[in-house]
Amino acid sequence: xxxxxxxxxxxxxxxxxxxxxxxxTERCSLSQCRRPPPSGRTYVxxxxxxxxxxxxxxxxxxxxxxxxxxxxxxxxxxxxxxxxLALLAxxxxxxxxxxxxxxxxxxxxxxxxxxxxxxxxxxAKARLRSAEREAHRPWRPRAARIARTAxxxxxxxxxxxxxxxxxxxxxxxxxxxxxxxxxVSSRCFQSPQxxxxxxxxxxxxxxLTAATATATSSxxxxxxxxxxxxxxxxxxxxxxxxxxxxxxxxxxxxxIVGCAVSSRSSTCLEEAxxxxxxxxAGRAKGWSHFREAWLHVLQATVQRRPSRAWGRARSKPxxxxxxxxxxxKARRSFELQMEATAVAVCRKRLARAVQKVDAVxxxxxxxxxx
DNA sequence: CACACCAATGCAGCAGCTGT
DNA sequence: ACAGCTGCTGCATTGGTGTG
Numbered sequence: 566x567x568x569x570x571x572x573x574x575x576x577x578x579x580x581x582x583x584x585x586x587x588x589x590t591e592r593c594s595l596s597q598c599r600r601p602p603p604s605g606r607t608y609v610x611x612x613x614x615x616x617x618x619x620x621x622x623x624x625x626x627x628x629x630x631x632x633x634x635x636x637x638x639x640x641x642x643x644x645x646x647x648x649x650l651a652l653l654a655x656x657x658x659x660x661x662x663x664x665x666x667x668x669x670x671x672x673x674x675x676x677x678x679x680x681x682x683x684x685x686x687x688x689a690k691a692r693l694r695s696a697e698r699e700a701h702r703p704w705r706p707r708a709a710r711i712a713r714t715a716x717x718x719x720x721x722x723x724x725x726x727x728x729x730x731x732x733x734x735x736x737x738x739x740x741x742x743x744x745x746x747x748x749v750s751s752r753c754f755q756s757p758q759x760x761x762x763x764x765x766x767x768x769x770x771x772x773l774t775a776a777t778a779t780a781t782s783s784x785x786x787x788x789x790x791x792x793x794x795x796x797x798x799x800x801x802x803x804x805x806x807x808x809x810x811x812x813x814x815x816x817x818x819x820x821i822v823g824c825a826v827s828s829r830s831s832t833c834l835e836e837a838x839x840x841x842x843x844x845x846a847g848r849a850k851g852w853s854h855f856r857e858a859w860l861h862v863l864q865a866t867v868q869r870r871p872s873r874a875w876g877r878a879r880s881k882p883x884x885x886x887x888x889x890x891x892x893x894k895a896r897r898s899f900e901l902q903m904e905a906t907a908v909a910v911c912r913k914r915l916a917r918a919v920q921k922v923d924a925v926x927x928x929x930x931x932x933x934x935x
Numbered sequence: 936c937a938c939a940c941c942a943a944t945g946c947a948g949c950a951g952c953t954g955t
Numbered sequence: 956a957c958a959g960c961t962g963c964t965g966c967a968t969t970g971g972t973g974t975g
Contacts (some may be wrong), residue, residue, distance in 0.1 A: 738962070742943060750943065753961060811962080817941055825942090830963055 622655040625918040631911045640915065648922050651897045730760045739764035743771050746816045747841050750830065752809035762801065763808055769797035787835045805862065810834075814841035814862075818848055821855050822892075823899035828862045840865065856892055863888040 629652070632640050640648055732741050737760035739751040743931035749770075751763040798805050814828040814837050828840035840862050847858030864885060 624942085731944095745942075748943090750962075813963085815943090817943090819940070824966085827964075 579912045580616060586645065618922075618929065619655075621921040621925045622652060622916070625652055625922050626656060626659070628911070628915040628918040631914070644919060645923065646701060647926055648919055650924060651922060657730075670678060697790075704888070711786065730757055730764050739767055741767040741771060743767070743812075744774060746814060746845060747838065748815055749810045752811075762879045766797045766801050766803060766808055767793075767810075770794045787838050790838070791834055802916075812837035814838070814844055816844040816848060818844075818855060821852055821899075822895045823903075826859055826862070829865070836865075852896065856896070859892050860885070863891065 610711055625648075629640055641652075644652070737754050737757045739760045741749055743749045749759065749767055751767070754760045754763065770790075771795045773796055774790055794808070794810060795805050798808055809832075811830040811832050812834050813830045815825060816827070817825045818913065819825065826844060828837060828844070831837045831840075843858040843861055844855070849856035878895055
């Protein structure tokens, strides 16, 4: 299709009769066509082919507008000449007609005002802000998800026969999520059977905890958990020191820093539970609060097993300055990652828009040659 | 319906100590 | 001297849920 043809199509569209005072523009919205019109307003049926071309071009125009000004030339040059000409003609026409064009694109928003660059980045940042707004909404586990996940985990462990029992270089250990964001590990055992029997105890403790605590509460009392562990051990004819549990808070913070954050393992249940509460409360209140909680956890000295474990197993608490560097670096790299994602999404949207315009142009060309 | 997000599980690796 | 022990850490994976 030539540039002239594009102009012809656009001129024709101007003459499509409409009962709406704003002209043809509002009819172009697919979503509006599907919905019953607002009271007192009438819409006529859309002219499919013309509208499709206009919609595709408007979609492309906005996809290009999402790029920073300096990148737009490169974007345009990467297009096929016909597509570029069609878009430029469309934009010229848009510029000439001072009437605000509001060709709506499915899933898009009004085109009266182009979205500022980078729209996706702004959206990403809004998401960050919304995480901060969560301050007023206390965290609660999704009961359905937890129940389903528990079923899945059970199914998986049934399949594998030893879910929750992990092989270490020197032996076997049992690990289980006792309550959401809170893990308990047994000490290391020589055989997988021993570790499996400890896993059974941990599962029993989890069931006892679930039976006594409300599923929607994020506040778990340490005495309750400890009692559940003691009772579970007792039912298997064991002592708590046979299990020798250690506890870790593990809070998913991918929405804030792009990773999960865990506290150091502690043999003190209260300590680990406290870290869990701090991290969860921080996460619910947004980045600045989460940062404080994370810093606290990183600097905390925890109770460890009196074992001969070394290396990473005995990582030291960080000094304040080091903790701050660590935390801020994580946040910065998360922000950069979000920006990169936003750019990738813009490119993807552009590719789709170009494809759509190409298809419309090709179809129109075919019809003309018949 | 595709994609992003999230909870939970699974596992490799770390690195100094200990036993031979 | 060195292989093995130890259990904690960090990250990948899995699969369900939410959202546009």
